[in-house]
Amino acid sequence: MSDDARDFLDEQEALDAYVRFRSSLRSGDFIYFDVVEYESIIDYLIDEGDFETVNLAVEQAMEIHPAALPIRLRYAQSLINSNSPEEALDELRLLAELDRENPDVFLMMGTAHLMLEQQSMAESQFAKAVDLAGDELDDVLYHIGTSWLPAGNIEMAIRYFEQSFSVNPENEMLLNDLGYFYDQLGFAEKSIYYYNLYLDLDPFNPAVWFNLGIAYNRNLQFEKALEAYDFTLALRETFYHAIFNKANSLANLERYKEAISAYREYLKYDAENDDAWCYMGECYLNQGRYRMAGRYYRKALEINPENDIALFSKGIIFWLEKNYEKSLSLIKKAISLEKETPEYWFTYARVLADSGHRKEAQGAFKKAALLNPENSEVWINFAEFQHTCGQVKEAIDTLKLGIRHNENDAAIKYRLAAYLLETNDEKEAAEQLETALKLDFNRHDDLFRANPKAAQNDSVRKLIKTYSPLK
Structure with a gap:
């Protein structure tokens, strides 16, 4: 957080010092640099991420200027960068005795304590840094936030970022980080908010437009995502990941023809991307063009034989063609790669049921329901399968279990009412039907299907008449 030494040298002087330092390393010649020059050299190296050379520069600077506090601070920072927090703390404690008013000292101490998993001690040091921050409060708070990230605590990082934002709402780096890390935590709306604030300040950053598109996509705002990707490509037409994401957004909007065109454009840059070939196949599948879909799934599997989506989707095509043996083989292979995907188990169960493998279908339906109990369609299909097998009581039990996880789902209650009427349990059937009618009257034809x-049934007709909006 300490002042960048390049603020005290003009840009050319700082760059010249850096170039001369690099030259001295190659030649082995000794060149004298003053404190400010060493600071600028170290800052350049840190920006480059060349921490090995940072350590070398710090060692040289310490030999020539052993009492210079800015150099010693950078020495402490180099110890932190090289994962030596205990040594860093030893140095920082000495610096704290020499300069009790420097927030950087306590900021680094807090970071070192975090590396040692000493959270309460870290927070104590961070509090001291905040107290001493003065006009640099927003910067101190921001850097405290970044210190929590290597510890894997994004929530604490955001807490400090938000405090920094309240002090300075126009720090572009901060706004970008808030957008990014809120997205990582799944808070798409907050991510969108901060990315848009960033773009109000700098509308010409293609990476931020791209990330905004991702956040819109997560929030199911596909039109907005599309707009963000178009801005990305207007600013950098070779940003090919934006072309891929644009294709995905078009597919989500069911604009399959445009999506296919975008996937083709993307594949000019990355022809070996099996996902792009697979998703193009999905577009053809959703258009009912099964032969074309199969062609692109095959291409995806040539590149990556373990693309589970391509295997599963190709299995669906064989199912639709009533080639159950091939369908089951492919879906089973997809499941072997992604064992906890409920959609795979659900479809596998339905294909097993259609092909007469009743016992195996029963087990697959149970697995699908276990993996995704909030999907009422799984319970309804499972019960329908049992009903077809003559297991009406078991079908009723399945639907009752499903209702525990889907209390406000009308479809499952209509189905339960239908099966209860078959067993002449009119009292409970009426209760389920009445609840279903209250939840969604327009679906009451589900009962008759x-x-x-x-x-x-007179009681059924009476209930429907009671709740009909067209009385």
Whole structure:
């Protein structure tokens, strides 16, 4: 957080010092640099991430200027960078005795304590840094936030970032970090808010437009995502990841023809990307063009035989063509790669059911329901399968279990009412039907599709008339 020495040298002087230092390393000749020059050299090296040479520069500077506090601070920072927090603390304690008013000392001490997993001690040192920050409060708070990131505590980092934002809402680096880390935590709306604040200050940063597009996509705002990717490409037309994401957004908007065109454009840059070939296949599948879809799934699998989405989707095509043996083989392979994907198990169960593998289908339905109990469609299909097998009581039990996880789902209650009427349990059937009608009257035809005879039941007709909006 300490002042960059390049603020005290003009840009050319700082660069000249850096170039001369690099030259001295190559030639082995000794060149004298004053404190400010060494600071600028070290700052350049830190910016480059060349921490090995940072350590070398610090050692040289310490030999020539052993009492210079700015150099000693950078020495402490180099110890932190080289993962030596205990040695850094030894140096920082000495510096704290020499300069009790320097917030950088306590900021670094806090960082070192975090590296040693001493959280309470770190927070104590950070508090001292904040107290001493003065006009640099926003910068101190921001750097405290960044100190929490290597410790894996994004929530604490954001807490300090927010405090820094309240002091200085126009720090572009801070706004970008808030946008990025809120997205990492799944808070898409907050991510969008901060990225937009950044772009109000600097609308010409393609990387931020790209990240904004990702956040919009996570928030299911696909039109907005598309707009963000278009801005990205207007600023940098070779930003090919934006082309890929744009294609995904178009596919999510069911604009499959445009999506296919965008995937083709992306593949000019990255022809071996199996996901792009696979997603192009998805677009054709959603258009009902199964032969074309199969062609692109094959291409994806040639590149990556373990692309589970391509295996699964190709399995769906064989299912639709009633080639159950090939369908089951492919979906089973997809499951072997992604064992906890409920959609794979659900589809596998349905193909097993259609192909007459009743026992295996039963197990697959149970697995799908276990993995995603909030999906009422799984429970309804499972119960329908049991009902088809003549297991009406078991189907009722399955639906009741499903309702525990989907209390406000009308479809599952209509199906339960239909099966209860079959067993002449009119009292409970009426209770389930009434609840379903209250939840979603417009779906009451689900009852008759599952049990056509229900239309002749007087209590059913009476309930429907009671809740009909067209009385």
